[in-house]
Amino acid sequence: MCTLGSTLLRMVNLVESLVQRVLTTASVVAVARLGESMYEVTLTAPAFGDWRYVPGQSVRLALGNGLSLRTYSLWTLSESTVVLRGFSHSDGPGSRWMASAEPGTRVALTAPKGVFVVDQEAPWHLFVGDDTGAVPLLAMRAALPASASVRGVVVSREEMPPLGASLPWRSSGTLLDAVRSLELPSSPGVAYVAGEQKACLEVRDYLRNSLGWPRRAVKVSAHWTPGKRGLE
Numbered sequence: 001m002c003t004l005g006s007t008l009l010r011m012v013n014l015v016e017s018l019v020q021r022v023l024t025t026a027s028v029v030a031v032a033r034l035g036e037s038m039y040e041v042t043l044t045a046p047a048f049g050d051w052r053y054v055p056g057q058s059v060r061l062a063l064g065n066g067l068s069l070r071t072y073s074l075w076t077l078s079e080s081t082v083v084l085r086g087f088s089h090s091d092g093p094g095s096r097w098m099a100s101a102e103p104g105t106r107v108a109l110t111a112p113k114g115v116f117v118v119d120q121e122a123p124w125h126l127f128v129g130d131d132t133g134a135v136p137l138l139a140m141r142a143a144l145p146a147s148a149s150v151r152g153v154v155v156s157r158e159e160m161p162p163l164g165a166s167l168p169w170r171s172s173g174t175l176l177d178a179v180r181s182l183e184l185p186s187s188p189g190v191a192y193v194a195g196e197q198k199a200c201l202e203v204r205d206y207l208r209n210s211l212g213w214p215r216r217a218v219k220v221s222a223h224w225t226p227g228k229r230g231l232e
């Protein structure tokens, strides 16, 4: 009975994950240019009303001929809209799409998923990232209660308007130098590090090896790295 139960559960999980992979077609309803290369794109689709999401999770857009998948964190999700904040930094399909989307543009996307989310048990939270990392980090930051203990820094030339409480911003330097300059509590919290892969790993190694943070206390979301396309 127990084996039958767990087999059924596995099948339900499999079906759920297959269903989640099915693409939803959405339409762009608004585009705002927030900075030199920063765009806010608002999408609508009837299916959004059934979606569930935890701040920090992302969707994948099928771009170009539909075969180029690019990942974007959700800025917000409501009954009828998904808001994304994307950068146009290259000639890749994601950058081109962000810069060319306009009301009426259609796009297929997956439902939100991902484990890069706030740890509700954390004694305190450390948010570190670059411009692309700022999207999930600010969404996660906004979901925390005002009483939460938060430290953090974003390193990016373009400062992103926050959802509520912001994070300290630096316009230059490395993520590692920015983290080193923070005054952190003496005992570990939970760190969320998002952005360029090598910069994120440097921060992870510093927290683990120099400050002695446990492995599971540092969550990394590598978004991109020079020379690789569609990094996930």
Ligand SMILES: Cc1cc2nc3c(=O)[nH]c(=O)nc-3n(C[C@H](O)[C@H](O)[C@H](O)COP(=O)(O)OP(=O)(O)OC[C@H]3O[C@@H](n4cnc5c(N)ncnc54)[C@H](O)[C@@H]3O)c2cc1C
Pocket (backbone or CB within 6 Å): 058, 070, 071, 072, 073, 074, 085, 086, 087, 089, 090, 091, 092, 093, 094, 095, 096, 132, 135, 136, 221, 222, 223, 224, 225, 226, 227, 228, 229, 230, 231, 232
């Ligand atoms: C989980 C996850 C969440 C993400 N959330 C967001 C988000 O909310 N907003 C957002 O803008 N991006 C986000 N990204 C990053 C985004 O998916 C990548 O930047 C993606 O590579 C852009 O696609 P592209 O087609 O423009 O470039 P690609 O074809 O993938 O890459 C082409 C080249 O462009 C360069 N490049 C790519 N991205 C960048 C960059 N950010 N800065 C500088 N150079 C770059 C690299 O040299 C790369 O080799 C996320 C990625 C992941 C994995």
